[in-house]
Amino acid sequence: MAAALLICIPRPITAGELTTPRVGREAAADLVWHTGLIGIFDREKRNAFSSLEARLRWNWHGLRPWTGLTVVDSGAWFTGAGLIYDFAVSSRCRLTFGSGPFYYSHVKQGDDLGFDLEFYSFVETTWLQKNDTRFGLRLGHLSNAGLSRKNPGTETLSLVVSIPLGRRHGASARF
Numbered sequence: 001m002a003a004a005l006l007i008c009i010p011r012p013i014t015a016g017e018l019t020t021p022r023v024g025r026e027a028a029a030d031l032v033w034h035t036g037l038i039g040i041f042d043r044e045k046r047n048a049f050s051s052l053e054a055r056l057r058w059n060w061h062g063l064r065p066w067t068g069l070t071v072v073d074s075g076a077w078f079t080g081a082g083l084i085y086d087f088a089v090s091s092r093c094r095l096t097f098g099s100g101p102f103y104y105s106h107v108k109q110g111d112d113l114g115f116d117l118e119f120y121s122f123v124e125t126t127w128l129q130k131n132d133t134r135f136g137l138r139l140g141h142l143s144n145a146g147l148s149r150k151n152p153g154t155e156t157l158s159l160v161v162s163i164p165l166g167r168r169h170g171a172s173a174r175f
Helices: 002-007 015-019
Strands: 021-023 029-038 047-056 063-072 077-088 093-105 117-128 134-143 154-165
Touching (some): 029 134, 047 154, 077 117, 117 154
Antiparallel strands (some): 029 047, 047 063, 063 077, 077 093, 093 117
């Protein structure tokens, strides 16, 4: 997959492509659910997690707001908001970069990331399916960016499902 992405030179998706529908009214937002493993490079700290996000279609020079809540099976959770930017790799494949500050809470000592304020950044590849639903993979990183002495950081790997919301039946957003 990485080799395929390197061969394709992605181009930024313009504001018009995200906000101009082909037919009818465009989706107001995307509901994104992703689930996977947190601590993928930490043998003893791997845990399953599930996350729900909202991505608004409003954008400023291609930057779009998003917000999310993630719950980890160890009892940890984090919530926050940030900005995303999409690139079209092909007519059906999209590469998305996102980042933002998040409040992080943990129960177990082994889940301590050093600070309540963490920054979550990710890269995600999704493929367009019927009804403008997208499926893909995400690789993320959660870290306090050195705001405390302890900054172990952790990585996530997840499967992604993105569903457009607020669109009339039959409308299709330009990809």
